[in-house]
Amino acid sequence: MNTFGRKFRVSIFGESHGPAIGVTIDGVLPGLVIDPDELKKEIARRKSGAPGTTPRIEADEPIFLSGVVGDTATGAPMTIIFSNENTKSKDYSKLVDIPRPGHADFVAAVKFEDFQDYRGGGHFSGRITLPIVAAGYIAKKQFSDISINAELIEVGGVKPRIPAHAKNDPEVQRVIAEASAEGDSLGAIIECEVKGLEVGYGEPFWDSVESMISHAIFSIPGVRGIEFGDGFAAARMKGSEHNDPIGEDGIPLKNGAGGVNGGITNGAPLRFRVAFKPTASIRKEQTTYNFAKEKMDKLSIEGRHDVCFALRCPVIVEAMTAIVLTDFLEISDL
Amino acid sequence: MNTFGRKFRVSIFGESHGPAIGVTIDGVLPGLVIDPDELKKEIARRKSGAPGTTPRIEADEPIFLSGVVGDTATGAPMTIIFSNENTKSKDYSKLVDIPRPGHADFVAAVKFEDFQDYRGGGHFSGRITLPIVAAGYIAKKQFSDISINAELIEVGGVKPRIPAHAKNDPEVQRVIAEASAEGDSLGAIIECEVKGLEVGYGEPFWDSVESMISHAIFSIPGVRGIEFGDGFAAARMKGSEHNDPIGEDGIPLKNGAGGVNGGITNGAPLRFRVAFKPTASIRKEQTTYNFAKEKMDKLSIEGRHDVCFALRCPVIVEAMTAIVLTDFLEISDL
Amino acid sequence: MNTFGRKFRVSIFGESHGPAIGVTIDGVLPGLVIDPDELKKEIARRKSGAPGTTPRIEADEPIFLSGVVGDTATGAPMTIIFSNENTKSKDYSKLVDIPRPGHADFVAAVKFEDFQDYRGGGHFSGRITLPIVAAGYIAKKQFSDISINAELIEVGGVKPRIPAHAKNDPEVQRVIAEASAEGDSLGAIIECEVKGLEVGYGEPFWDSVESMISHAIFSIPGVRGIEFGDGFAAARMKGSEHNDPIGEDGIPLKNGAGGVNGGITNGAPLRFRVAFKPTASIRKEQTTYNFAKEKMDKLSIEGRHDVCFALRCPVIVEAMTAIVLTDFLEISDL
């Protein structure tokens, strides 16, 4: 199943080293105007190049195959593709036999009977999040008066003083430089907050807001956990501490629930945190199994990789959130 | 949408104080034999009555309306219902105007335009997890050689010495008794481990194992967070620490990933932890808005409620896990 | 998959000789008021008892398990069941080994590995259309200003003078009496017309109005064909004859297209015809294979059966049409 959503539906396709990766979006409002510069800005937020990110630079130019006339959406399925140009497939030649720890190499080979495109992670590559950013941009345009803001609140165990400028935080830069020097990698935590949501997004039980958000967020490669509002800390609180007192118009006076009761938005900001693991590909030597030699082996991954790929992920978390909320918006007629 | 799953599909219906609650299960294997005693044992695990749980006792007798002849599944949709008998609707009379903090009362009234069944939480009641346990039992029967085991690893901040016997742990009993005396409530953390899974469950991206498990788990009322393998701790680890070295046959030598790479099971046990909030209904006085009086008010919830509803939830977490895995099993032809 | 629809979703369950058959409906508008007498009238239209129909009389009393308080829908999943009381299972004892021509006995045994409920056709029984009539009633209540009207326009090759009173037409009664005397059965054609539809129901391509209507209509046991507007006759017309000239406001001046262009309603009445086969169960001797004796055999079906089950089907065709249109209505925000 390569599709997510019920009415605002996002389908992805493509491999890291194939001709192109892309997305088809169903349920775009006819008449929605796309601003190419805005879209490029969103794409740029995911780009590599900063310290801690891979030096593989792609043009990442969106090509609209369908669903628009000029810059205006028609309401028909919208397909956006991105060419893969800067590929160095020979880097991956030995991975066929020597699966990389922390990667999908081994499980993909089993599941797809060795027919998977192993180059650059194939369909499992983090590059597939590029069309997600494009879909997220379209999603964000479909509603107004809602702000979605995701920020790095912790990188390699360090809390940046200003989460929105985590990349420039000297302490963050220091741990990145250290990990880079060791040929190692770092994880991070991203917090996302959505303001301006009306009461009533989400459905009871299966399609609760948390269910749909977590479903989408765990699709992002490298996510290890998600928590809403007080999250895991709520398990150590008493009801009298965790419960949010209800104020006028029914809006909660604090936000331990993260903006959701019974799976449905309650008028407070939606708030959740996402744990990203450290980048799996590291230069530091690791232990793996060599299927060609039929014995254990050592692996040092050269290639071009992020020290902390999560630095590029706030815009992806926002995109996923926008995709989920737009689907709720369309399905619930809010 | 009251349905979850793609091929093994579970639909729920019912309200806490309506005539019955139930479940319809699609995709049951023809010929599957149901053992009524086994099913009752599973249902008993969810039952109230222990210290920390509500004294509302229901017979919880499953009634099969369709999909079986004798004790054998036919392959047609299987509907199982449970009568609601022990209901005290008058307890809830004042909740129409005074929404309970931590509950769905307010959002349900907005979303369903005051037509929701407010008695006992209606369709939002935790009682809807009873048919989930029944569906989970059917799911567990569909595969062999897999063990699913969920345990309380923390209650009210206390780690029981033997998670499988958390209810009997003296320290756990003490914090429950204290919270009960205060008219307050407690949260908990449940860990679930699945052994015996083959490599290959799950799909790349949208329908990753983590996506589907978290989707189902966040449907359980009161869940605040979920993490797989090293979870949030992974965000503070280096790649060389978090990555699982790969051993013979490709199976990982440790389990920081929680048994999943690229969204697909890797042969190690699937392992995740779920944070449950404290019970929302407490005797202790809380602040809320009185819609009848159009002003802020105080609320003390009498009724019959669990001090720590999570004590009843390990079997529900197992049921949800079984439902997701059976769907993967059927959809992937493993 | 026992579910149809995207937002107004109808799931069925039950077997002819099980405890009950029923339906769960998702997407019912909160506040919708059910009139029990209206519902009973719809159910009565499907009832047997008239010449040409089976003498098996059931109370057909709808029992609401969920989704209503009093007679008002809450917006939660609505489950309606009907008890099966008047069952004579011994009539079917020999059918395990001797599949009935024109029935699903043989295919069900193969598909469900002999575990199907063979009594009364089990889940394949026409009795499953009873909950469909209930769901159709709910669907009809969800929109206003639309009339759905299905009529018998041909019975056993005879065109009744007044389609709405086909059962009382003397010529129709004559062919039914003849077929009954011979121990044989008759087919029929039903035409359905929907007036008052706005322009814009339906989606391009996969979910065209004709696609969704035909999908639902072919679910009714015994349907052999469907055609819209000029139907099969259109294949013998020229474009200048078949095309509908367009009048003021874009509404067509005639209705060769049956009210649909490009899969989308065009403002003219939706009009289609459905061909029903003759009842499969007949007293007249037929040839079949005796799996017990492992040789060809003769079969005369006694039991209680309709001479022309299609006499009971106009309300079922209307129900299916209402279910499809309500789903389009909800999904398209018309």
Next chain:
Amino acid sequence: MNTFGRKFRVSIFGESHGPAIGVTIDGVLPGLVIDPDELKKEIARRKSGAPGTTPRIEADEPIFLSGVVGDTATGAPMTIIFSNENTKSKDYSKLVDIPRPGHADFVAAVKFEDFQDYRGGGHFSGRITLPIVAAGYIAKKQFSDISINAELIEVGGVKPRIPAHAKNDPEVQRVIAEASAEGDSLGAIIECEVKGLEVGYGEPFWDSVESMISHAIFSIPGVRGIEFGDGFAAARMKGSEHNDPIGEDGIPLKNGAGGVNGGITNGAPLRFRVAFKPTASIRKEQTTYNFAKEKMDKLSIEGRHDVCFALRCPVIVEAMTAIVLTDFLEISDL
């Protein structure tokens, strides 16, 4: 919803005069080998150029964006696109204001609030059936020992002597030449037969074989009716005539049911007929409404159009049938 199927899933996108049209296919078996020449042969069967078809010639060269390495499927989503090169958009300039009878111009303008791509019918164009042929080719490759064969059995009311060579039949050529000379168009009937199907494809009720086939077939622009086996004639037959006697191994001895009982294949060939309307675009003058002038008007459509587009449709009917059957095959584990 631009997607069809449950496990073998086909999504389409594109407009007649946009940069490209295409298809994404989910559920392709890893390791499936694509023969580019075979695919081109299928595509050629849909091509125009023969008498009765439009002179618009496109290269119709399939471009694989994802899901293959070399000619071998990886199991990841497969996207195939076709460039639109030979477009003459100026031909359509006046259609914005003057909707063409028999076309979706008017309904598309209403539904998509005038934002639709009106050029060449946009997303409603018959050109969207080109990627369907490609998807049908992939579907056909997924199973073995099944033959799907669709033929023109009637063109403009004329039955060709050899259906497989209808285009060369002198009588067919005569009626086409006549209609062409008059600036008019013709309809046709296509029969499809599938041999080699095992017993057990299809599901009871909603997802019957007839439901799914008709759903897909009515997606093809210009279909007016479908009937299985004896079809509409069954409505005039007696049960003793229409019922298929059952022979050894349960296989029917004749095929009035068209190979399906209770929605499930019964071992006889699947057989159905499809009615195609005459091409809507004709040179002959028609009546329509001129929205610019706000009055009735006359319209003669010049452009390049098929006299009988159904001549190009047998391969499309086969493709749709293959798509449905492959989905059944994958979903039922036959």
